[in-house]
Amino acid sequence: MLQRWDPISELRRMEDTMNRLWRGVADAEPFQDGDTGTWMFPVDVVEEKDRILVKASLPGIAPERVDVSIEDGVLAIKGDLKEEREQKDANYLLRERRAGSFYRAIRLPDSADPDKAQSTYEHGVLTVSLPKVEAKRPKQIKVHVSGPALEGKKA
Numbered sequence: 001m002l003q004r005w006d007p008i009s010e011l012r013r014m015e016d017t018m019n020r021l022w023r024g025v026a027d028a029e030p031f032q033d034g035d036t037g038t039w040m041f042p043v044d045v046v047e048e049k050d051r052i053l054v055k056a057s058l059p060g061i062a063p064e065r066v067d068v069s070i071e072d073g074v075l076a077i078k079g080d081l082k083e084e085r086e087q088k089d090a091n092y093l094l095r096e097r098r099a100g101s102f103y104r105a106i107r108l109p110d111s112a113d114p115d116k117a118q119s120t121y122e123h124g125v126l127t128v129s130l131p132k133v134e135a136k137r138p139k140q141i142k143v144h145v146s147g148p149a150l151e152g153k154k155a
Contacts, residue, residue, distance in 0.1 A: 039098050043077075045106060052112045052130045056104065059124035060097070066126060070114040075128060078103040 046053040056077055058066060066079040083099030108114065112130040119128045 039100065039102050040104055041102055043104055043106065047109070050132055052109065052132065054106060054128040054130075056126040056128075057124060058102075058121075058126050061124070063121040063126075066121070068119050068126070068128060070108070070117060073108050073110070073112075073114070075106045075108055075114075075130075076103070077106075077126065077128075 042057045044055045046055070054075060061079065061081050065081065066077065069076050078101070080101040081099050108130065111132045113133045114130060117128060117130045119126060
């Protein structure tokens with residue numbers, strides 16, 4: 001299968017990968033987006049024989065606070081986690097649990113069928129299952145000859 005190469009898209013993907021790499025090395029909060037205040041969460045995308053599985057770790061987040069959508073071949077997972085009220089008579093010695101909004105967008109392969117996607121949420125893990133579309137086979141078209149028969153004519 002031939003795919004059109006988009007150098008701008010490749011550069012963006014490389015930039016995103018490098019940003020994630022440096023964010024994990026340099027920042028105390030490896031999945032925090034400093035520009036928007038949203039935080040990202042770890043995701044696994046697995047291609048199986050007959051489906052694509054996306055697993056997202058969202059511990060402590062109620063399923064009704066998670067929004068999953070697919071548009072133009074992009075799976076978007078977003079929502080928010082309300083922050084617990086700080087105790088007035090206590091000081092935090094360490095605070096790592098996240099609060100606020102979260103967002104993640106994942107480009108799906110062309111083989112995924114978004115119309116038949118299903119999601120489950122169990123033990124803090126959101127699983128989105130997308131069956132693969134049946135492989136498209138090229139259609140054979142028989143060539144019919146029109147006009148006078150070409151047999152027996154000499155050039």
